Amino acid sequence: MSNTTNVKRAAVASLMDQLRADVTEQKLTPQEELAILEKLKVYGRTVTGSDAIYSSEGIVFLAEVAFRPNNPDSSREALRCLANALYLDRQMVQYFIDAGYVEKTSEAYKSENVDDEFLLGRILFFSTTFAKDDHLINKWANEHHLVENNIAAISRHAIAYTTAASTASSLAVPMMQTMALQDTLKLLYTLTTKLSDVSTMLGPTIPHLLTLLSALPIQSPPLQAPTHHILDALSNIPPTTTDSQTAFFPPSNPTLHVSKILKIFDKSAVIPSSSSTTSRSGTSTSNNTTADDFDTHAASLLKLLIEIYPLSPAPVKTLLHETLLPSEKERSSPLGSTNSATLPARLLRLASSPTTTNTRLILQTLLFVISDEDPVKFVKNVGYGHASGYLMMRGIPIPSEALEEIGAAESGDGGSGRNKRINPITGQYLDDELRDIEASGLKGLEDMTDEEKEREAEKLFVLFERLNRTGVINVENPVRTAMQEGRFEEIKSDNEDSDDDGDNEAGKGKGKAKA
Secondary structure (H helix, E strand, O other), X not given: OOHHHHHHHHHHHHHHHHHHHHHHHOOOOHHHHHHHHHHHHHHOOOOOOOOOOOOHHHHHHHHHHHOOOOOHHHHHHHHHHHHHHHHHOHHHHHHHHHOOHHHHHHHHOOOOOHHHHHHHHHHHHHHHHHOOOHHHHHHHHHHOOHHHHHHHHHHHHHHHHHHHXXXXXXXXXXXXXXXXXXXXXXXXXXXXXXXXXXXXXXXXXXXXXXXXXXXXOOOOOOOOOOHHHHHHHHHHOOOOOHHHHHHHOOOOOOOHHHHHHHHHHHHHOOOOXXXXXXXXXXXXXXXXXXXXXXXXXXXHHHHHHHHHHHHOOHHHHHHHHHHHOOOHHHHHOOOOOOOOOOHHHHHHHHHOOOOOOOOHHHHHHHHHHOOOOOHHHHHHHHOHHHHHHHHHHHOOOOOHHHHOOEEOOOOXXXXXXXXXXXXXXXXXXXXXXXXHHHHHOOOOHHHOOHHHHHHHHHHHHHHHHHHHHHOOOOOOOHHHHHHHOOOEEOOOOOOOOOOXXXXXXXXXXXXXXXX
16 A cells, blocks of 8 residues: 555544544634645545545544534535545445434525535435435435425526526526536436325426526537436426426416427437547547437437327427428428438437437337327328337337328318328328439339349349348348249340240340339
8 A cells, every 4th residue: 555545544534533622622713623624625535545534433423513503614614525425435325324414414405505505415416316225215305304495495596597597698697506406406306216206296396497497598518407407307207286287388378398398409409420520539529429418318308298298288289290290391302311400300310320329219209109109190290111110119000001102181281282192101292202213313113124124123133142141131032033933024135036936145034024
């Protein structure tokens, strides 16, 4: 063991002994006590050599100092020492719980001082997150005002941020208040995962969370803290009560909060850029950071929309349809085409992207839910190509009518598309699909000569044989099958005699598909 560690261990032990001696002798001035605690805080940022802190006796003693009255500065410095210790070593959390100090922390959490809220909220977050017994958390909530004080803190932040948003500068909230809010929200999220009756106990936080979300400016990236903390909490509190649903959908403006959520969604749904570059240090220098942010944090946003859609009034459902599902205008190209930068197109690409490992399935579920969980509507809305994998994975039968050409009579496009037909696979108008084929120089079978059909059949034959050899697929070559079933007939050259016996080399192996 290094000499440096031994020196540090001795220094930490000496400082703790000085504090203990002062409990009985009271020789230290408040300033001297504060200075000792500040040194302990610095030492305690690493576990090695801080044995006098990282022990049952050390945690209990620091907690006694933290909750001693009449010296707030020393109390907060002791709380900082505790917060560091609980963060760095989970065993310290158990010592803190066993000594009964979570109850005192829960009671003290009613403080309206943001410095106190930040420290107490952080300690409570570690205590609830790493507690081995959820019954204790319910006890802290029911008997020691943990939930009550958490809701009060969120309410204060909602007022502060709303006031700041109404001023010229939306950044008028002090940094410490933002930090306190983040730890209070993280504590709330832990409570949503561990309390026995989340809807009843935490339902009253919903109006305050929605007020906060409305007051916060959309950041860049949009899903950073505290926004994603708010969405995390909202997604875990079922809005089953009348008050909760009224908060989500205010009678005077039902789409108020959902509109803000959709704006955040729009800004965050970024497609990973294939042209992004990476620095030598490995740090992305393009917008992949934002794309990664979506896959990391968007699950809660998606889950929230899935939860509230069935409860939504008609104006909100209409807004969700218009915002998240492809419009009729987008059917001039295959749905989800890279030519389109609309939110629905980006969502379809994200829903099939191999990079969205965390959000791909839940995003597909959202599109299915806002299609009223009807497979025919789902295929109509996003195209069979985007819908089939999800439906098969869920074991949902695909009705035959879902694969028929879909008319646009129900599209609500004012009649402009009433006679148009839609390719059920791609979701594109058939007329526009034919236009694209013609513009690309490709021909349909009816426009090909016999020789062109033969060449295309030969190309397909070779491609399938190559794929089978690589192991990528293992299916019967459809061209070979067609030949075996007699669906090819011989093509005779113009210079062949009509009574040719078929042995002419020019005619060997040539064939065309039968109609």
